[in-house]
Amino acid sequence: MTDPQSPEGQALARRALPLLDLTSLNEEEDEATTDALCARAVSPAGRVAAVCLWPSFVPQARARLAGTGVRIATVVNFPGGSLSPEKVAEQTLAALADGADEIDVVIPYHSIMHYPNSTQPDEVLAATREAAGDAVMKVILETGSLAKPVFIEKAVEIAVRNGADFLKTSTGKVQIGATLGAARIMLEACRDSLTPDDDGNPRRPVGFKASGGIRDLDGARDYLALADKICGPGWVSPATFRFGASGLLDALLAALGQGDGRPAATSGY
Numbered sequence: 001m002t003d004p005q006s007p008e009g010q011a012l013a014r015r016a017l018p019l020l021d022l023t024s025l026n027e028e029e030d031e032a033t034t035d036a037l038c039a040r041a042v043s044p045a046g047r048v049a050a051v052c053l054w055p056s057f058v059p060q061a062r063a064r065l066a067g068t069g070v071r072i073a074t075v076v077n078f079p080g081g082s083l084s085p086e087k088v089a090e091q092t093l094a095a096l097a098d099g100a101d102e103i104d105v106v107i108p109y110h111s112i113m114h115y116p117n118s119t120q121p122d123e124v125l126a127a128t129r130e131a132a133g134d135a136v137m138k139v140i141l142e143t144g145s146l147a148k149p150v151f152i153e154k155a156v157e158i159a160v161r162n163g164a165d166f167l168k169t170s171t172g173k174v175q176i177g178a179t180l181g182a183a184r185i186m187l188e189a190c191r192d193s194l195t196p197d198d199d200g201n202p203r204r205p206v207g208f209k210a211s212g213g214i215r216d217l218d219g220a221r222d223y224l225a226l227a228d229k230i231c232g233p234g235w236v237s238p239a240t241f242r243f244g245a246s247g248l249l250d251a252l253l254a255a256l257g258q259g260d261g262r263p264a265a266t267s268g269y
Helices: 007-019 031-040 055-064 085-098 109-114 120-132 149-161 180-192 217-231 247-255
Strands: 020-024 050-053 071-076 102-106 136-140 166-168 207-211 241-245
Touching: 007 020, 007 217, 007 241, 007 247, 020 031, 020 207, 020 247, 031 050, 031 055, 050 055, 050 102, 055 071, 055 085, 071 085, 071 136, 085 102, 085 120, 102 120, 109 120, 109 149, 120 136, 120 149, 136 207, 149 166, 149 180, 166 180, 166 241, 180 207, 180 217, 217 241, 217 247, 241 247
Parallel strands: 020 050, 020 241, 050 071, 071 102, 102 136, 136 166, 166 207, 207 241
Antiparallel strands: none
């Protein structure tokens, strides 16, 4: 177990804090919880990479975090991944118009599991990519439901060929969130994106987001170590690696002398 007060624990916390997508996607969110989330995004120890919240709160977060450097992420086709390509594109365009910088879209993972010949996953992600334009598109694979490596590998392949900027593990809405086994498959795709394709053309770089159940220093350490091993020690940065979490922030701030480690009222993701 990592000692939060040790030099190693403090170094880990300093490394992880700017990689955090501070997330609150509970059903009871309102203006007050959104203000509280945004206030937590910038601390004396540093700022997080982004806040991730429901689309209806994007304008509020945009105004609250103006000038801080914290990016605004939101979700589409969330959490079930069952909407039409047209509806997902509509959600994406609306979120961007409201001020979102990043779009976290759920791949139609049920189709991958149950309808192997379905074109829906490709169609949804292609529509999202077109609507997103230059905005960051993170594809949520829901790896805890896909479960089997063959399904995770297929979801990764579909996401990459449709222009994913990040591969994200989970919505946080199913029983199994991020796992190191799923992360390994996804990080190997990130590593492969660093090399030219068979024709010698550069690929679109792909990042990784671990989301769902990462709440302490040990969890952060394990995913960072895996990323370092697969993609190289210089690869991890906010442009390539994120943690999607809320409670993790409390552990990081405690290690940096900015709290006692107890979850804040807005924690729980």
